[in-house]
Amino acid sequence: MSREVLRVIPLGGLGEIGKNMMALEYGDSIVVVDAGVLFPREDMPGVDFVIPDISYLLENRDRVRAIIITHGHEDHIGALPYVLSQLNVPVYASRLSHGLISVKLKEHRLLGDSRLNVVEPHTPFSVGEFTVEFFRVCHSIPDAMGLAISTPLGMVVHTGDFKIDHTPVDGKPTDFSALARLTADGVLLLLSDSTYAEVEGYTPSEQVVGEALDRVIGAAEGRVMVATFASLISRMQQVMDAAVKYGRKVTVVGRSMVNNVKMATNMGYLKAPAGTIIPLSEALDLPLNQIVILATGAQGEPTSALVRISNGDHQDVEIVPGDTVIISASPIPGNETLVSRTIDNLYRQKARVLHSKIALVHVHGHASREELKMMLAMVKPKFFIPVHGEYRHLVAHAEIARSMGVAEENAMVLEDGDVLELTADHGTIVDRIPAGHVYVNGRRMWGDDGKVLAERGRLAREGVVTVVVSVDASSGKVVNAPSLLSSGFVELDESADLLERTSEEAQIALEQPNGRHLDLDELRSLVSNSVSKFLYDETRRRPKVLTHIQEV
Numbered sequence: 001m002s003r004e005v006l007r008v009i010p011l012g013g014l015g016e017i018g019k020n021m022m023a024l025e026y027g028d029s030i031v032v033v034d035a036g037v038l039f040p041r042e043d044m045p046g047v048d049f050v051i052p053d054i055s056y057l058l059e060n061r062d063r064v065r066a067i068i069i070t071h072g073h074e075d076h077i078g079a080l081p082y083v084l085s086q087l088n089v090p091v092y093a094s095r096l097s098h099g100l101i102s103v104k105l106k107e108h109r110l111l112g113d114s115r116l117n118v119v120e121p122h123t124p125f126s127v128g129e130f131t132v133e134f135f136r137v138c139h140s141i142p143d144a145m146g147l148a149i150s151t152p153l154g155m156v157v158h159t160g161d162f163k164i165d166h167t168p169v170d171g172k173p174t175d176f177s178a179l180a181r182l183t184a185d186g187v188l189l190l191l192s193d194s195t196y197a198e199v200e201g202y203t204p205s206e207q208v209v210g211e212a213l214d215r216v217i218g219a220a221e222g223r224v225m226v227a228t229f230a231s232l233i234s235r236m237q238q239v240m241d242a243a244v245k246y247g248r249k250v251t252v253v254g255r256s257m258v259n260n261v262k263m264a265t266n267m268g269y270l271k272a273p274a275g276t277i278i279p280l281s282e283a284l285d286l287p288l289n290q291i292v293i294l295a296t297g298a299q300g301e302p303t304s305a306l307v308r309i310s311n312g313d314h315q316d317v318e319i320v321p322g323d324t325v326i327i328s329a330s331p332i333p334g335n336e337t338l339v340s341r342t343i344d345n346l347y348r349q350k351a352r353v354l355h356s357k358i359a360l361v362h363v364h365g366h367a368s369r370e371e372l373k374m375m376l377a378m379v380k381p382k383f384f385i386p387v388h389g390e391y392r393h394l395v396a397h398a399e400i401a402r403s404m405g406v407a408e409e410n411a412m413v414l415e416d417g418d419v420l421e422l423t424a425d426h427g428t429i430v431d432r433i434p435a436g437h438v439y440v441n442g443r444r445m446w447g448d449d450g451k452v453l454a455e456r457g458r459l460a461r462e463g464v465v466t467v468v469v470s471v472d473a474s475s476g477k478v479v480n481a482p483s484l485l486s487s488g489f490v491e492l493d494e495s496a497d498l499l500e501r502t503s504e505e506a507q508i509a510l511e512q513p514n515g516r517h518l519d520l521d522e523l524r525s526l527v528s529n530s531v532s533k534f535l536y537d538e539t540r541r542r543p544k545v546l547t548h549i550q551e552v
């Protein structure tokens with residue numbers, strides 16, 4: 001007898017903001033919802049971003065039927081190039097998400113081999129044991145979708161990221177009538193966005209931001225620069241509307257934003273009269289009060305256009321007094337310091353800076369508590385799993401669900417890697433699978449053991465000392481005093497003397513074996529150990545000691 005069991009396996013996004021990925025499994029079918037990235041925290045030096053660990057999916061690759069994308073934000077699509085290059089399954093996405101994914105896969109030269117499908121709302125499609133239908137939700141990007149996934153055990157609703165905005169920029173609010181139809185026969189499980197589950201009340205409409213941008217751009221006497229997410233198409237539309245209204249041209253800097261603006265304009269998601277968007281070279285010839293620059297870097301990303309401009313090292317754009325810079329985004333948790341530093345540097349360059357703490361130039365795209373209640377009230381699920389949030393957001397959201405009548409034990413807080421088995425009337429965590437961080441740096445990916453980052457942390461804290469010892473190739477005798485170099489360890493003027501004494505110490509160590517012949521490895525560890533010990537005794541620090549033995 002086969003047991004009717006739906007397995008729910010979060011691979012990312014539960015207990016953290018970012019790298020969203022959720023697997024649903026029934027019989028021999030697995031569908032995956034989203035494949036996002038997490039932006040690195042400051043304690044992850046040299047990491048471009050973090051992606052989910054998909055070893056479970058790779059082990060079960062024959063059963064993975066599809067990846068379904070809720071919307072085109074990086075924390076939902078950013079890992080696709082890395083996932084698809086290992087697991088080339090069909091991808092289903094709404095029209096704009098499909099466009100954004102195409103841009104991304106093209107950059108990674110994967111577009112030709114990928115199997116991308118565009119899905120319209122109200123159009124169910126089958127993947128394995130599941131039938132999926134998209135319904136429109138309102139979020140900070142057009143074409144965001146919730147998913148109604150019918151399984152042999154009952155209906156599962158995944159909200160994706162959503163808020164309830166009655167006056168969104170694209171005029172397409174959350175589709176309650178579709179939701180009512182899809183949930184009419186009862187819902188087994190609701191998975192719902194928890195990012196703002198601690199925030200009381202309702203999230204303001206995007207309209208408020210449009211009005212604020214209009215006011216600031218209308219009143220600005222000099223040039224205006226707006227930094228936002230490269231994927232925040234609706235925000236770019238608001239900027240363009242204001243620019244057109246006040247007779248300004250718009251130019252775009254930052255590669256990802258240039259690509260997205262081109263794509264969104266071609267697909268009709270960004271609308272502006274011909275000639276509104278001009279190349280940077282032309283914009284630089286216009287009077288300052290006729291320009292709006294759209295730029296990447298609202299999260300303080302070190303290589304982004306805005307950060308380069310704020311540091312005075314962008315090749316084409318420099319801040320001049322009278323510039324107004326609008327940061328139309330709020331920092332993702334972990335990026336606060338980078339963003340504040342960027343704001344400070346912009347002030348140092350004599351710009352006027354407006355950001356979400358001092359002006360209504362950004363509202364977030366996630367439902368606050370009253371909207372979460374509304375979703376629960378509409379869907380009336382038997383089981384509830386909060387998704388997309390730090391652990392405390394998940395707990396807060398589960399509490400809301402209980403207060404709305406979901407049974408105590410049916411509102412379940414899961415974390416990445418938990419394997420939940422759901423029957424028609426029970427949910428039990430039966431297993432844990434690997435779901436840690438996978439780090440991406442350039443073209444390299446590495447797993448979660450943390451050794452590389454620990455090493456980088458040590459190098460950053462303690463620095464490095466290099467010892468070079470020359471030995472005679474035939475006799476094996478040390479030829480001259482070991483030479484030392486250091487980087488990031490001690491101040492240079494005090495280091496000359498210290499390094500000299502360290503060299504002497506290494507030489508003494510080398511004389512100790514009393515004629516016994518040592519091989520190169522033995523010599524190397526003898527030198528490394530004596531140098532490490534000496535430096536620790538002298539300075540109470542443990543720099544990384546690299547010893548190189550060269551035969552001459």
Ligand SMILES: [Zn+2]
Nearest residue numbers: 071073139161
């Ligand atoms: Zn989103």
Ligand SMILES: [Zn+2]
Nearest residue numbers: 073075076161
């Ligand atoms: Zn998200």
